Amino acid sequence: MPELLIPGYCCKAIGSTYEILVGRSQSITGPFLDPNGTAMTAGGGMELQGSTDGMVGPGGPSITLDGGTFLIDYHYYDAWAAGQPWLQVRPLYWSADGWPITGAAMVPVPGAPPGHLMPVPGRHRHLTNMYRAPGRFGQISRKP
Numbered sequence: 001m002p003e004l005l006i007p008g009y010c011c012k013a014i015g016s017t018y019e020i021l022v023g024r025s026q027s028i029t030g031p032f033l034d035p036n037g038t039a040m041t042a043g044g045g046m047e048l049q050g051s052t053d054g055m056v057g058p059g060g061p062s063i064t065l066d067g068g069t070f071l072i073d074y075h076y077y078d079a080w081a082a083g084q085p086w087l088q089v090r091p092l093y094w095s096a097d098g099w100p101i102t103g104a105a106m107v108p109v110p111g112a113p114p115g116h117l118m119p120v121p122g123r124h125r126h127l128t129n130m131y132r133a134p135g136r137f138g139q140i141s142r143k144p
Contacts, residue, residue, distance in 0.1 A: 081110060
């Protein structure tokens with residue numbers, strides 16, 4: 001069973017440092033571990049969604065099932081529009097080994113400059129090989 005964690009600072013517009021991390025456990029009481037086996041209580045957690053494409057400080061996620069498609073929605077701050085808050089929706093997929101992966105943003109970023117292209121669905125950034133480095137909040141490293 002997955003657990004989502006949103007560490008960092010919220011409500012600071014483009015200064016927000018929120019990110020959405022995930023860990024899994026065999027038990028509802030934990031421990032919740034990242035793919036490297038590091039407990040989330042010890043600095044572990046796989047980044048599910050970080051700041052990207054003008055969307056800063058993603059947080060407050062919820063997951064719904066729409067027909068046969070999982071969707072994750074979360075708030076973020078628009079880096080191109082003085083940090084205005086908005087809501088984003090992405091499809092949520094599951095890797096062969098059961099880890100969630102976010103798909104391409106479904107809603108254009110309102111303040112995006114003319115000509116800015118959103119990621120093409122199906123060509124989004126897969127995070128299955130990227131993890132937070134233990135003990136270094138917010139740092140991302142590639143899986144060895």
